[in-house]
Amino acid sequence: MKEVLSRQGLVKVALIGNPNSGKTSVFNRLTGLNQKVGNFPGVTVDKKTGSFNLDNNTQAKLIDLPGAYSLYPTSIDERIVLDILTNKEDPLYPDVIVYVADATNLERHLLLLSQVQDLGIPVILALNMADLASKGGYKIDSAAITKKLGISVVETNGRSGGGVSEIKKEILNKFNHKVIPSGGFKFDNGSTKVLGEIKGKLKVENDYQAILYAHHYQNLGHLNSDEKAVIEDIIAKNNFSRIKAQVDETMARFDKIVPLVEKVVVNNSNAETSFTEKLDKILTHKVFGSIIFISILMVVFQAIFAWSSYPMDLIDEAFASLTELTKSLLPEGVITSLITDGIIAGLGGVLIFIPQITILFLLVALLEEVGYMSRAVFLSDSIMRKFGLNGRSIVSLISGVACAVPAIMATRSIGDWRERLITIMVTPLMSCSARIPVFTVLVGFAVPQEYYFGIFNLQGLVVMGLYIAGATAAILSAYVMKQILKTREISYLVMELPTYKMPHWKNVGITVFEKVKTFVFEAGKIILIISIFLWFLASYGPSDRMEQVEKQVATEATTNNWDETKIEDEIASRKIEVSYAGYLGKAIEPIIEPLGFDWKMGIALITSFAAREVFVGTMATIYSVGSSGDDEQSVVQRMATEVNPETGELVYDQATSFSLLVFYLFAMQCMSTLAIVKRETKSWKWPTIQLVYMTGLAYISSLVVFNIFS
Incomplete structure (x- = not known):
């Protein structure tokens, strides 16, 4: 983003939505490769930003906020969204919000939208996966949604790019006219006195922002200790029950959301849903689903372990040749030794991992795109959670048998900080491919070359035992860390099982490119x-x-x-x-x-x-x-x-x-x-x-x- 742009020519846009709503597709369509990946301050959650032109004089800075289900956070991801949207001084506070909702499951996606709209920020509703909704027999009356909620609605298709130009027009229109939304849900939970006092003493203009302060003041980083003390006094004085207020608000919102969806959405067919449900009866079955899941993981492992060997050998040979060439061209001495044995060897140690990282994230991205990864996480979650891990941890642990580097990078999909940290800490205990040369040499000294039943090589059985020992150590270490690392945050596996679909190859390509870079x-x-x-x-x-x-x-x-x-x-x-x-x-x-x-x-x-x-x-x-x-x-x-x-x-x-x-x-x-x-x-x-x-x-x-x- 060019800093020379004036405030009038720069629009800050936030992309918000539930997980699996297709936000990534919309983000990639708007920004292409003109994007940057970093981290939100103080946490390890990815922050994706990008830019695109709205017209010749106006540029938009787009931030893809983490997927969230509501503004009552149960994870770090949701807390980030809450922090930004309740702090107008935050550099990421948006001028316009593009709210991405799955058109095939609109009811579930409107809770967060209703909360965001009540904050008074201009919102554009992007009904994503409109093509799948149409094929599934869904007919959505966008004009009725606009009339009921007072919100701009654009039907989008993240796979083909449909609706992207309309989103840009709506962003420019919202920014130029600075219209404060008049629609929305407007709930106060009967806490008028509490929010009135918070608005008065903290100079908060928006009613719903004041309500969120009352609920979350202890965890809002932008509030200082004095402000938190003021809110605490107000809550105590008015006997404000946060749990009851949250339940009442959520129920009241759905009391309006359900009849609204019934009026604006007509479902003429259930074909798409039937296909997904039929497939899920097999893929999420306790027995058959687990067998299929393990088989897929073995394929992923085999691919990382076997397919990467040839390109890794090529990289190794290329750097060996580069070393020899450098030695032949340069005179012997300190500089030559530094270049060949230090710099070139160091670069080789970095780049040789690229094939494994590429293959891992290619396969993970494909599984994510087709909709299977959510099922894999669902299947393994109950077992992994007993040891302080997460359903998503299984992907990293299996990948760690090939190489811990890409496996640890894959933990970014784990939302809970403790479960992600434990996964990172124990994954290197899985026996990676780098241990094989050591195993090969030392097992030859320690174990005789004997066979059992004519086929089972004793040395091979010992090596297999070493792999089992590494996996056992990882699981037991995770259990110990679970007892040591304490958190007030309760971990839930809250996720939506999306419909199965063909992968969007541009998304896959951009994801792999960003991970490798x-x-x-x-x-x-x-x-x-x-x-x-x-x-x-x-x-x-x-x-x-x-x-x-x-x-x-x-x-x-x-x-x-x-x-x-x-x-x-x-x-x-x-x-x-x-x-x-x-x-x-x-x-x-x-x-x-x-x-x-x-x-x-x-x-x-x-x-x-x-x-x-x-x-x-x-x-x-x-x-x-x-x-x-x-x-x-x-x-x-x-x-x-x-x-x-x-x-x-x-x-x-x-x-x-x-x-x-x-x-x-x-x-x-x-x-x-x-x-x-x-x-x-x-x-x-x-x-x-x-x-x-x-x-x-x-x-x-x-x-x-x-x-x-x-």
Whole structure:
């Protein structure tokens, strides 16, 4: 939005409506890609804003407010809507409201409209999904609605863009004429004295705003402590019962809404509803619905896990080639090492997740568009809620088996702050694909290559057990956090099951584009900084020690007639021991020694914080496996023969291998995940707690396992 625009040429428009009303489609039709995603101040709820031209001299700034069912909030989303609409000083307070309602289910969508209209803000009613209403046999008399409510009505089709130009005309007309709505419902709940005193003492002009102050003053952020104290005195003095007043108001509104809908809506057919209801008898069935739900989740998981492997390999190879090209073009030195091992490696660590993020949000967006996601949430909610989670949490937990980064981003659909936070905190315990290289190497040391009944591989069964252990830890951790994190907010699963329909591909495309862009530019910055820091630790150390290493290797190379490759590998192996990372490994050795780990494993624990799969590459460098470095088979062979010089026993015996397995199973060793948790929670507090509790869980579990097998 250009700041040079004068107030007269800028219209602030709010898009309001129930969840599943089609607001997103209307928003995308009005703004296209000219939109920005951020967060509302102080919360992690997405704030989508965009802009579009009304005419040559007037531009509209559009904000898509979170979906809400009423101005009596039961979630953070609804509280945001209430805060903005009751505060004229809020920078997002609108000049005009476009209220989006599902034309196929008008009665349910008019409660919030009646409340919004009573606030005295110019409102345009967008009857969305008009095409579906027509196909379903609904005939809506828009002129009658206008006459009854004194409100402008536009029939819209978010899928095709129908009605968008009419909305723009109505916005411009409302803004230019500044007409205060004369219609509406005008309820005061018999609380005339209370609202009169609030209006007088707080200088509030609107009756319904005063009523909302009486109900919600404790949670309205724009009221100061003195104003809240005044309202509290007024309520106490007049014996104002907020619960009774809310019930009376809601019932009174529906007493007007129901007969109104009966007069303006004619339903000549029930075909569309019958199709949805018939399908729901199967898809929401306790047994068959659950089987179908699990099958769909497995398809999603398989897609994220399998389909992304090829593009991820291409990205990996592209960055490897870019690294080699850069090294060939630039002279050896600090700058070249920084560019190749720090910046390029860091960028690769960011961009390699794009295929998984794209596939996940593509599939989630498709399920949301066709109307199935609401059913999936409904099916799993009762079980997940017992552990402090939400029906929507199931999508993130299953996705976390592929990668925790897109899985945590998917928690944005969870409205309750506690349930969303718990989901974010436990999702990394699900065994992601990055753990597979570690599992592959260590299971080979700890478990013999045996078969049961000729088909069940013992090593494969152990790996499956590790995945089950991770999922169990996630569920149990969620239950513990449920007991710790207290909230006065009561969580309900209030949602509408929309009719099934074909996906709107433009909505899907814009959603995926925005999610990928957010990850690359927000979390990517943090990941890149940490990558450069890790490069510095592993590449540098005290200069005298580094020079001494090179002299020692040169002397031994001459004596033993080493070739150039052997010399380079030996220098790399010894330099990492005297690097700052090496010193860190030595420093933490007393702490990790009870787990069966030595300083070399300590370095791997530190460097694999960049990503768990870095464990293999780190061990390859430490053991001077060869220039290839990442050859897993070579690493296995060298690690399998590594002997403790003090005891003469194998370093990677069964006890140590199982101990390492359990540590990597539970430990938070993924800076990408911490970066995205910081981005989603808008604070370092929660990723820090996550790092501490997961590391503690990993340490204690590893200690127990090591002592059992020793």
